[in-house]
Amino acid sequence: MTSCDLCVVRNRAICSALDGRELAALNAIGRTRNIVAGESLIWEGEESVLVANVIEGVLKLSTNTEDGREQIVGVVYPSDFIGRPFGGTAGQGVTALTDAKVCVFARRDFDAFAREHPGLEHKLLERTLGELDRTRRWMLLLGRKSASEKVASFLVEMAERLSGAGCRIDAEDPNRRWLVLPFSRQQIADVLGLTIETVSRQFTRLKTQGIVELPSRRDVVVLDFQGLVAEAG
Amino acid sequence: MTSCDLCVVRNRAICSALDGRELAALNAIGRTRNIVAGESLIWEGEESVLVANVIEGVLKLSTNTEDGREQIVGVVYPSDFIGRPFGGTAGQGVTALTDAKVCVFARRDFDAFAREHPGLEHKLLERTLGELDRTRRWMLLLGRKSASEKVASFLVEMAERLSGAGCRIDAEDPNRRWLVLPFSRQQIADVLGLTIETVSRQFTRLKTQGIVELPSRRDVVVLDFQGLVAEAG
DNA sequence: CGAGCAGTTGAGGATCATCAACGGATGTGG
């Protein structure tokens, strides 16, 4: 019995392409690793030495300009794959936003294993194609949306991505949702290409308009999900 | 002999993973198609019915907001792959910027073929991973760079991507390059998340500073490539 | 209690968008 048998993302991650025997082989070259919030797993520009599956927690992918400006270019959740297989350098850093647990592989080992298991590569391809689509849609937000549209879009996206962990839909009123954001205000700003002050002002505006409540820093209660979607443009 | 034998992108496109026999099979399910500048091959939001390899020309991938704002989220060149295999809807429209020639496949046929040819899927995976990296780096530009940095970055990127067709490096002075842009000013604005007026002003500023010459609408002579890279931030 | 951190609020200003007029190139018809 491999530890994979107990893995909570077993049926959602790319590993779902493998049978028991193959899974044992994959398990032999990987190991789980715990990461605390704020810790980095991969650094931008370094040679790609490891890849991983996310088991628990939320991590960010980010790039920086030389003078220190940051842009968060992706957010990964349990069952998502991270890292750059098949050579090259890591295009972006990977840092935990919450405490996290990942299943890591040496990139070379993973590459070799993947090439021998087309089913795994296929899963990875589907996942990568989906991620590319999602990323390109986010570019529309970065390039063409206003600050208010950006913040509203962010909250809508969070409500969708966090469903299950960190998001609860009110049983009586589906228009009402409760989110626990894995982001600080600065990180939200870095996702949206805004400053922290602008994000803050947009949050208080949404609060003033009665679209959300803000019980604490990381909590958002969406009172009017439809209104939020309308704001998202 | 298949028409693939004569294909100019034969050794660069994903087809390079196939041997003669396999290529003949792929050739049987595809056909070449000519597209005139401005014509669309795929529309955003429609069901994904075809995929293609680019043989000649340059095409844009774009998404639009409901109220008509456009963001160009990708540009594809000869040997690049376009379309969304493995189900779902097309995340972005594909439109020719120049007259183009593509090798199209019905998505279902391509999907089935790919699943039987892991080498092809592997090439497609490598290409998709590279495209995702490139796209994420472009997000840094959209979210965090100023108009002047955006335009300079755009010209640097063009000088690199067009090398060969549409870009000539001066034999005597490698710092001097001549580009023929496949974009109108409006399209450049749609790539960079700016307005046409801002793009125009940045071009004339670069001209005034002696970094470029603008002999015609689509021509750019870069006089100081290093200076341009410095401006790109 | 005070220090430190994250977030909020305010004032002022830079950047970029908007609106409008104009210029140059190309094409058409008289």
Next chain:
DNA sequence: CCACATCCGTTGATGATCCTCAACTGCTCG
């Protein structure tokens, strides 16, 4: 061949949006 229209790009004036700088608030933790 020249008026005229059209398209694309440039330039200018003005203003909105969002950034910058600064002060302040509320929390948490020693």
